[in-house]
Each structure stands twice: as structure tokens, then as C-alpha cells.
Amino acid sequence: MSTELDVSERRELRRKARAATLEALRALGGEASRRAISEHALSAGGFTARELNAPPPAVAASKYPRLVDHDLSWTLTNLKREGLVENPRWSTWTLTGVACKATPSLAAEPVDEARLAALSSMPYWLYLRTPEWRRTRAAALVRAGHRCSLDGTHVKSLEVHHRSYERLGKELESDLTVLCRSCHERVHATPQRVGGGRRSLWFLLARRWSRQQQA
Ligand SMILES: [Zn+2]
Ligand SMILES: [Zn+2]
CATH class of the missing domain: 1.10.10.10 (Winged helix-like DNA-binding domain superfamily/Winged helix DNA-binding domain)
Structure with a gap:
């Protein structure tokens, strides 16, 4: 039946x-x-x-x-x-x-100095394609229980938002927030701090590019 x-x-x-x-x-x-x-x-x-x-x-x-x-x-x-x-x-x-790992940690795989310098100076859209970011992103998703941090009932189309872009390649847990796509777009549409507006356009372009690569 x-x-x-x-x-x-x-x-x-x-x-x-x-x-x-x-x-x-x-x-x-x-x-x-x-x-x-x-x-x-x-x-x-x-x-x-x-x-x-x-x-x-x-x-x-x-x-x-x-x-x-x-x-x-x-x-x-x-x-x-x-x-x-x-x-x-x-x-x-x-x-x-x-x-x-049962309890994923960001410090699981330390990145050497030369690689870190490359990660922090490459364009953001390129950084989003690196294995280091993929691991960091996956760890953030696991820590967040695969839920949007603005609304726990949002469990689809999750993205990992950078609250700060200062530590690319060695992000602190507090630098990252898991958001669903629509909450993420709202976050970027709201100017939060100096520089946020410029980053928003950059972010949208980077994401569009990265989606095209995945399509
Ligand atoms: Zn973001
Ligand atoms: Zn959401």
C-alpha cells in the first residue's frame, strides 16, 4: 500500500x-x-x-x-x-x-603562514572556492545544527555569512553566522556598519558567480 x-x-x-x-x-x-x-x-x-x-x-x-x-x-x-x-x-x-568528527573545530587543520597570506589577499569570490573555506563553512553548518540562526525553522538553502572579513582563512567562530538564503539577503540589505554597503554588492556578485560554477 x-x-x-x-x-x-x-x-x-x-x-x-x-x-x-x-x-x-x-x-x-x-x-x-x-x-x-x-x-x-x-x-x-x-x-x-x-x-x-x-x-x-x-x-x-x-x-x-x-x-x-x-x-x-x-x-x-x-x-x-x-x-x-x-x-x-x-x-x-x-x-x-x-x-x-563528533565535535568539529575550526582549528582542526592549521593553515601555514604562506597559505594564510594567500587566502587573506585573494579576491573574496576566489576565497569562497578554496578547500579551506569549504571546511570552515561545513564546520559552521554543523555547529549551527543546520538551521538558520535568525529562525530555526529555516533549514533550506543555508549559507554561511561573514560577520567580519578580517580573518579569511582563520575565522573565529564568532566571525560566522549560518543564515538561510532569504535571511542572508535581508542581512546584506540592511547596512550594519561602516563598509557593509560596499561589501553587499561584492557579496552578491561573488555569490552569483559561485552559483554559476555549481550549476
Ligand atoms: Zn553574508
Ligand atoms: Zn532564515
Whole structure:
């Protein structure tokens, strides 16, 4: 029997899919194929019969037999965007360092002086493409519990905002705030301090560029 889930059931399924995917990757030694991750997650993820039987979204029905298959697949894509998993080779998915640790710390991988000088002097849009920023960003998301800091019910399209641009490459936890896209845009639309306005335009251009690269 196959019944549609309501909105809160769907949210709960996505939460379980995410936890089960991370747990599967840890259990499989930090690296596995999409299929192996999915099989492990389905058997150990604690999904209810109702969740396992829910039909996929109509637009994705040709690609996924069930909603849970759809959600598990998207979980990997989203975790990759957040810097928690990488997809270094075809069908190979690995946990990044930050996702392996129970309590991620910004100081996990110290950056040497020469690299730090390069990070702090490169254009901001280029800095956003560096592995150092991806790790720092992922750690900030984990610390924030993957929620917007202005409203904890905002859990989609999360971005990590720089409250200060003075320590690029060695940010303090207090330099960063996790915001959803729309709250982030509001923050930049509101002049907070000297220089904020100039940064806003710069930020929007950098983000547009970085989205184009990901598209
Ligand atoms: Zn920002
Ligand atoms: Zn928000």
C-alpha cells in the first residue's frame, strides 16, 4: 500500500534520510558507492513501513521507485553542497574530515603562514572556492545544527555569512553566522556598519558567480 506523506511526515523522512546517510558512510569506513550507502541507510535508518511505502514526487516518478529513494539520493547531493561529503570519483562518496568528527573545530587543520597570506589577499569570490573555506563553512553548518540562526525553522538553502572579513582563512567562530538564503539577503540589505554597503554588492556578485560554477 502506498500513501502520500503530509508535510511534517515528509520533513521527518528527510531528517531520517540525512542521519541514515551520514551514519551509513561512517559505518562503511567513510567511503562507499551510492548504492551501498542507500542499502545500508535503508536497512539501518529506522524508516517506518509508511515511510518506506510512500510514492515518489510525480515529477521524479520515472527515476525513483519510492519517496525514500528520492530523498536518499538528494541527501547525498545536499551533503556535498554543504561540504560534508565529497564525490571524488564516479559513484564514490566520501565523508570530509569535518563530518567524521563528533565535535568539529575550526582549528582542526592549521593553515601555514604562506597559505594564510594567500587566502587573506585573494579576491573574496576566489576565497569562497578554496578547500579551506569549504571546511570552515561545513564546520559552521554543523555547529549551527543546520538551521538558520535568525529562525530555526529555516533549514533550506543555508549559507554561511561573514560577520567580519578580517580573518579569511582563520575565522573565529564568532566571525560566522549560518543564515538561510532569504535571511542572508535581508542581512546584506540592511547596512550594519561602516563598509557593509560596499561589501553587499561584492557579496552578491561573488555569490552569483559561485552559483554559476555549481550549476
Ligand atoms: Zn553574508
Ligand atoms: Zn532564515
